[in-house]
Amino acid sequence: MTTEFSFPPPPTLTSKHSGIPERLLDVGVESKNRLLSKRTVPESMPRQGELPRLPPDTTRAEFNQAIGELRQILGEEHVEINDKPLVDGWYVEHPNTHDAFHIALQEDLVSSAVVYPGSVEEVQAIVRWANKHKIPIYPVSMGRNIGYGGTAPRVPGSVVIDLGRRMNRILNIDADNASCLVEPGVSYFALYEEVQRRALPLWIDTPDVGGGSVLGNAIDRGVGYTPYGDHFANHCGLEVVLPNGELLRTGMGALPGKGGADNPTWQSFQPAYGPYSDGIFSQSNFGIVVRMGMWLMPEVGHQSYVITFPREEDFPQIVEIIRPLAQQRVLGNIPQLRHVIQELATTAKAKSDFYSGTGPMPRDVIREQASKLPLGDVSWVFYGTQYGDPASIATQLDLIRKAFSKIQGAKMLFPEDLPPEHYLHSRVNVCSGVPVLRELDWLNWVPNAAHLFFSPIVPTRGKDAQIVHDIVVRLHAKYGFDLIPTLCVAGREMHYIVNIVYDRSSLDEKRRAAACMREMIAEAATEGYGEYRTHILFADMVAGTYSWGNNALMRFNETIKDALDPNGILAPGRNGIWPKRFRGKGWEILGSEVEDALEGKGIGPKCRP
Template identity: 65%
Template sequence: MASDSAAPPPLLSDDCHTGVPSRYFDQAVESRTRLHSNRTLPPSIPRQQQVPILPPDVTRETFTTAISELQNLLGNGNVEVNDKPLVDGWYMEHPNTHDAFHLVDQEDLVSSAIVYPGSTEEVSIILKWANQHLIPIYPISMGRNLGYGGAAPRLRGSVVVDLGRRMNKVLNIDGDAATCLVEPGVSYFKLYEEVQKTGLPLWIDTPDLSGGSVLGNCIDRGVIMGADCGWGKGYTPYGDHWANHCGMEVVLPNGEVLRTGMGALPGRDDADNPTWQAFQHAYGPSVDGIFSQSNFGIVTKMGMWLMPATEHQSYCISFPKDDDFEQIVEIIRPLALQRILGNIPQLRNVIQEIATTAKPRSHWFKEKGVMPRELIREIAKTLPCGDCAWVFYGTVYGPEETRNRQLEIIKKEFAKIPGSVFKLPQDLPDDHYIHSRVKINSGTPELKELDWLNWLPNAGHTFFAPITPTKGKDANIVYDIVTRLHHKWGFDCFPTWCVAGREMHFIANVIYDRGDPDAKRRVNGMMHEMIQTCAKEGYGEYRTHLLYQDVVAKTYGYGNQVLMRFNEMLKDTIDPNGILAPGRNGIWPKRLRGRGFELLGGDFEAPKAGSD
């Protein structure tokens, strides 16, 4: 659970799966110090409701009896009742009891208990126990799904199954095949350290922040700044983590253990199949997909492909005008389709150059309301990339001749935009954001992205994350909607585009003061309006916060909601008692469906002009 003491940040070397390697200790201390210096909330707010908060249809007598039974099965130290103060902590010391970045009351999304299995067999025991007592459970890998609900269960009062504390081993690294097999509690930090120990010339693909679960990020199909990753998909050529997973071990809701892909065929003498991490499919239908972004099973092992180490060159290009946006996207598309860009690049608005300085918003602007565009440009003039509107961050890979040819084409194409400026890392100061991108884009973990959170006191964040084609017209429609609604609701807009080729993930990072009830009300209003407005134009989110999963799911309404009805058929067949993560991604089991647990929004009054 989270700690808010003055103790040093946790270290991997102390056998803490959520910790950082010792080489990141000073960076972690500096980041935590900055965030705590900008905090006005107390470490803990007294709880107002009877504890523990129970799930629906479960009496206190039933719960007490069931928890006692589970403690007997797994050991008292592996089952904790959630009846203590709720502490939000910070990124490296996040809670597994509730959402650290709560957008509603801190107690509204909270668990009744937390259980720590130590093996696939114990996960199976937990599921059988949950079926016996009809107690809903909510599995997490590490709980660093910050920005999307963290470790909080979608159904209030569920028992959180924290897989990470005791299931955090890198089970295998195959240097010849460039693969690994991991448990849920393996962070990108840990996988990187384990690969380094082997001395093999292999890269991991790490997201913006590296403290979250490799497995959790993958099965939630995270892109930047999200998933049980604590922000992010990767940015090397292996950046699509779901596309580079291979072979899963899954505990089904009835407690049976299934292996996907070639793992379904036992190896010699019942050993693991030798091609389990080499080939993604088996004979017959490929079922892996139903265990991503779903509540159909608990993934306890996953294979991932690692990237052979290669030479690389990072760069950035700045563009002077807001109106350059459509042309930038049109230039990006053919370069991405021809794989000249090399990785999954980012196009970021210049306000993010300001945010990544780690200086709070009040350092630049003390007024209420949205930071004026004119001021953003004036501040940008004082920063290394200068007076610009957009900054594109990319990396090319391979031998020097290949890299030079790619960079030649990239510079030539983007030079068509008057005023664009190409820079290499050595052209920018040592503390500039590009140096973090160099590490991330070459598979080296980082914490730099935490500097965003110093923007506001008690900063929390969530994301609005629709998909668009890599076409300027489409991208501009979404950008205009998001920008307009940020202004309407009184929030600074931090847009980032992650380019995967034919499509782009648009990530709007919404930063708010979680100690300000009105700010949280306005975030909820803005999120609902952005979801509905973009959906009417045909642009849907690829993932979202717990609070908006029902409303996002309903926007995928083709064929009278046939996709959801199909998911519900699967749910009712696989999990007839409805005990596994009810409501996750809008999928409710039959016994809870239509009883008012869905969150479909409400009326949120927009702020008056000039409010903050």
Template identity: 70%
Template sequence: MCKPTPVPSLNASHSGIPTRLEKEAQATKEKTYSLKTLPDSVPRKHPVKLPPNTSQENFDLAITELRKSLVNNDAVEINDKPLVDGWYMEHPNTHDAFHIADQEKLVCSAVAYPSSVEEVQEIVRWANRYLIPIYPISMGRNLGYGGAAPRVPGSVVVDLGREMNKVLRINGENASCMVEPGVSYFKLYEEVQKSGFPLWIDVPDVGGGSVLGNALDRGVGYTPYGDHFANHCGMEIVLPDGSLLRTGMGSLPGPNGDDNPTWESFQHSFGPSIDGLFTQSNFGIVTKMGFWLMPATEHQSYMITFPEEEQFGQIVDAIRPLALKRVLGNIPQLRHAIQELAVTGRPRTDWYSGSGPLPRDVVRDSISKLPVGNISWIFYGTQYGDATSITSQLSLIKKEFAKIAGSKFYLPSDLPPDHYIHSRVEVCSGIPSIRELSWLNWKPNAAHLFFSPITPTNSSDATKIHHLITTLHEKWGFDLFPTLCIAGREIHYITNIVYDRSDAEEKARARKMMKEMIDAAAQEGFGEYRTHLLFADQVAGTYDWGGGALMRFHEVIKDVLDPNGILAPGRNGIWPRGLS
């Protein structure tokens, strides 16, 4: 296998890696490529996938017109080349890099790259004229949920990130910023550092995704500002007819034609608050978004381990009062011990070469050889404030968790420099990282799929969903990688299903398991907060109280705003009248 090409830098590409992480990223890519058995691409089985109800002649005419309406000569690309899955920092915008079905199942016909809001508006008007569906992406890095793949094959992907990737402003006094869709967490962090303001951003586990796109998909991070949409402030949106809308205080013009000075200070305006309608929907294309930044503060990360699998319920019940009283400083994580193996970056075969899920005794034996010893669960937390308040908070936390037999408390200084806790320190202090990509070495040609239900923070509900997911992973033969992100009253139970993209049988099993988990969880009252686009219809269908009242409401809004059904039909299960 040839040595992989250099990872693109942030200086050269909006989607690249910052200088401080270049060596780590290259080493990570090389390790992943050393396990790769698939070629970079294979010949396409089918020619260009045309949009629905569009002839080749009309498609050619439409693309010719679209090219003329955009400034850049290379602003439209036909998707007729071999499909390349690439790597995290070099993902495709033509299909899903982590395809859970056939690689060609969900492909676009072309990709358009607008360079301004006005060009986004022109693309929308063009789509209405030709009745060609368009599928906007910020950067297309929501890998595990469908990436850049359009829900309707043959749609034209509108890649906002390549040309619209500016941090428009950073307000140090107001601790806020305004960004375009192509601004990654890596880029925003670097820009904040250059500004010199003592501010933090909040980041998810891997920092390459779009700040704007993650918030619109209601993603989370791990500082006190971890609910990304809750900490947005102000949006600019191109509606499906090509008109432009601003929400919140941005809807009030500022003096002398400037933006309203309170746009990033107050989330609402006068009358109904509509920002939420543009999250996880296909009601508009968000071209600008404001965010609140966190003032820099002292902090202390820590880790608590628990020896027994059966202590899961006790751990959850210990977390709940601490979270509700806001003693816990951030959105902490509770992880299963198998992840201590996965984040080493070593392949599964280093630990076990048999079939089926990793046996518990193998996990225990393997874990016992690592610095934390024989454990079953790990809790990662971070406290914020001055030294006195952090000491007081940690005293309460230690006292509660000490009630669980065999629990052990660690500071980062207690563990070797290569331990995962040091990555958590960075992420929990707003520094974007790539350590989480180590999971992609678990299997050759590895990809992953998320199952993400919500459960109340109590032992009975959390144990019920954990048992359900564990049972189905055993049934379908997959290793279970649970990460519980705990926001107080609720838990995001994030299940990472890792599979080999080259193995059609394994992918089929993953799809079947996913479908069964969705239905089984819904029957117990647990629904996903976010899902892969292939399962969006099924998940949307589980939210059927009142005979599907919520979806009927969504469909009414969709048909009023987008009567031609051209904007991302099917995204999150919302279909226009003509395609439902």
């Protein structure tokens, strides 16, 4: 270990469901020490006002009585009042009381309490309790939706339901069917380790960092990088607690199995008979998903590689070459196209190690510093992986090499061409279903680092990609942030994911990050490009951009919400969907309310002047 700081080691899977595997303990210790050693502010700041923060329209006496009832339902030890200092923690030791990567003030989006159900029946009981007392509840699987709000409830004072602590079983792995059935607290780490323990010839598909919930990531339509990278598209069967406490199974699970067993095709066929309802439970607040089936990928040969491109202006041509390769299924996975600045960031060094000035790192400095790294002075970096037997992989690589050779100076490299510490070796793991921690390294870029994702969907066409790229380049320069983009590329669309890395202790950086986010959302929407996923504080603005037909989509969502959740208790405001009880009463954030909150005005109608 190279750092002079020493913090307690993170938990492992043997001691905690949300821990890291033993195989990554040394990596985790070093990553945690390195990141926390850059902290320049106290671990927690004094909280303001009477604690805990109460749910809306609830007196302290009513809250105390309701919490007393909840403790009788769940047991004293499974109900925690949020009246203690707020600590942001580290990746697998994050809070479940607020957003560890707070973009508003740390205590703006806080829970009143956190509860830990241990069964589906207890989740149902909590929902019925919430309806009785009209207290909003906010379910999270494991709370690792970092960059999008973490565990923070959209309505301050809501009761967070932490599903992961006690509902973390792998209920089934069907090796013949190449599928599994999991509860919300099963992480990619945990699922991978169990597959390995059973020596099954199966892969999971993991995001960049492996500590998140398999169920939660799929429900929020996250992505990975094998051919099974579209996680929601590869789920099969849900069990859902509805806002009235009833239990629903979707897909083939709606058909009772013989003798009361689960239907044997529940994890085999997604739609079943009649309307396909699974989609309304992704990125919504229409129900609490407590079980989910997931398809696994049969083990196969693979070869990862990296292709570098020398010039900034190569960008649209790169995209044009990718499109037919992806549409023809020549590209084996969901590849990434990254700017070379990420080669600096993934070294785990601070920006100050490369540049001592203020504002965004100038391009000539990036070039100078990149020239000292293994890939050299390049501008764009493409990370891909091919699958199959050696002969088919060789044929695929020849096609890819030939296609990209149209760009002067393009160069293909393989893992054996690069030192063991290079980022490509991490991609080899991720693209073959092995969850890792490496992607946390760029959080060392600034002190007290947090990040905020801007994630529009862009057609896989050079001209479209350039339009969005020009917007984010200009606005990052305007607000003084380094542009750190990653494009997850498919045959017809790209997830253009922009990572705004900011110092969470700096009100000025938060204010600029929020303003940059607002302008990117607005300008991209004006050009016809919308986000697929966003931070909870920008959900209203993003949802408002999908306004075709006099907001027909939102009116449809509100109709479903009001029918299923007439008391408006389940995650009000999540993804911009507000129940009638809250709708149009000042909870929506459509302008500079996030920046205003940094002036101490808070979030919510009662906080405003």
